[in-house]
Amino acid sequence: MAKMTLKLPKMATSMQNGTIVEWLVQPGDTVAQGQAIYVIETEKTSTEVESPFAGRITPLVAIGDLLPIGTPIAEIET
């Protein structure tokens, strides 16, 4: 079983930063691949982001902070 790190994704051409405005999961939840796990807000829009992996999720960042793309935001034990 591997530990996968999720980083803040680049959701649009112009995106440099984003803010997680809501976690849709609790620490320790088991998530399915494709399940919406958080809501990200960028300059333009807010979007639900789906989990790329299935497994036990641990969010690493709080909501509300402006984060550069590539910032580690969660870990998933698959």
Next chain:
Amino acid sequence: MSDALSKEQAVGVYRTMARIAATDQRIQQGLAAGALQFQYYPCGGQEAIPASIAPLLNDDDKSVITYRCIHDIVAKGTPIREIIAEMYGRETGTSKGKGGPMHLSDPNNGLMVTTGIVGAGAPIAAGIALGEQMKGSGRVVTCSFGDGAANIGAVHEALNLAALWQLPVVFVCQNNLYAEYTSFAESTRSESIAGRATAYGMAGEKVDGTDPFAIHAAATRAIARARAGEGPTLLECVAHRLQGHAFGSEEAHMDADKLAAARAANPVKRFRQRLIDSGFAEEAALAAIDAEVAQEIDDAQAFADSSQAPAASELLADVFASVADIPEVGKRPVMSAASIPDSAGRKIMYGQAINEALDQALAADDKVFLLGEDIEDPAGGIVKATYGLSTKYGRTRVRGTPISEQAIVGAAIGASMVGYKPVAEVMIIDFAMVCMDQIANHAAKLRYMSGGRTSVPITLRMLTAGNIGSFGAQHSQSLECWFAHVPGLKIVAPSNAADAKGMLLSCIDDPDPCIFMEAMRCYFVPGEVPEASYRVPLGQAAIAKPGTDITIISYSWAMQEAMAAAATLAEEGIDAEVIDLRSIVPLDLPSVLASVGKTGRALIVHAAVEFGGFGAELAARIQEAAWGSLKAPVARLGARYTPVPFAQNLEAMHFPNAEGVVAKARALMKA
């Protein structure tokens, strides 16, 4: 030949669709996890299109595709691990990590070009098809583009040319009903793209792009036509996009109900079920395929993860065939010493020298061919540069074209990618503007974007009518600077007949795209030209007149003014050294610096507008490298900042002339 998919083929199509979907998902997984960060164009919904055509193509059949490419490239046979590695910018990727998600190339599997410029692949596909047609290879070219691309001029030119020449190409319009954020209906009044085929005089067919049986049947007919020499087909495959334009893009502009319906009818899942329902395959067999595909994707990911980023030396590699041709200070172009035979006093005009070079190139190598507007006899070109050649070599090798500069340059690019050495005429350099995308985004960059796996050895001849009176603002420019700003182009501007011949032959031999700038002012000027075939190397300036007091650097027709000025200056006791740069790229900076080191003064003279002209670049480089030996600031004399005027008195004022050169030189001598 039956156009129905056999059981075995149908299962094969499913496997390809599953491999496409899994690759697409793996990339999106990397993007969602933030491991990959780029604009990605998913292919969900369109998997069936290339998967159903693939069984009809051989490895050496060619394809030209676009940025929304994963389905096309997987179906063409490129190993998935090389695709994933390219996404991660690894040296093991299809393009050594230098192309990226929009520019995958895999010529081993016939994947020739992936372009990020909407519609731009069509002229190149036509060119590749032209090459295969001339070879008589029986190969076919497929060219994918979107419904949005169908409204691009380059596609129109390519369709017309392909129909005119009955080229073996299948234009596959993948109509996913949207172009970025604009729907099909908002882009055209045409009910279908395929319906336009009739107007071009080619076959057209529209099919359900989610139905492998329908796609395969139509593609069978189209490919059979192409292989039989019956010309191109415009095959429209309609398949609703299953997501926004790019990964993460909003979907607000898409009809929500139709999108939901299309998703519910996911073509991969639907085809899987259909195979089971129709008794083509057992669930277990398909599950086994799914498991193999999952393993292949995991292996591909591991391959990418364990691969290295490209070495630093890759930065400069593949701009040209040779790194030495990159015009950077201190790098002298490597070339063999020019051994020019004796002219024995034989004099011909510059224009005749060009004709002679083309004639000798055509005679020496059957891979050389010419194309352009009006180049065939009896016209033989607007200034007779190609006169007599179509009569001597036939209209296959000296081919007149419609007035379609994008198609002309694209055809040259495509044919060069499959072994030809095309010499395309763009008539007047000002017309290069209408095909600049083919030149600057494609000819110049394909070697680099493919990590050196493809090359574009073409010569583009262009004429300027500057300073001969009466051609005005749109036929008289000197645009070398536009080309010089695009890494990957060689730019040659001969001033005399001997150089015109020897450098044109060098351009035709050269492995890189060459812009060969001809000047009407020089066309009817005679010069001593050896009759035999010879080469004047690119990147080697000539000392047209030796001197000690000031270095005057020029090229093309402005050399006439520079030489006249040097004669006047000599009468005043000023001994100017005149350097004919001959090529802008490669740039013989060492010869310039050697001269300026000796004279301490430099004056650059060119016909192009002085502001932002190539003289600025050269002046800066001289200043940086020769500061210590300069006795005066480096000076420039170019054309005034105006469009080229028609009235002769104004045109004369616009362009630099000998008097102006003399005045500048005198001023520098006093500094």
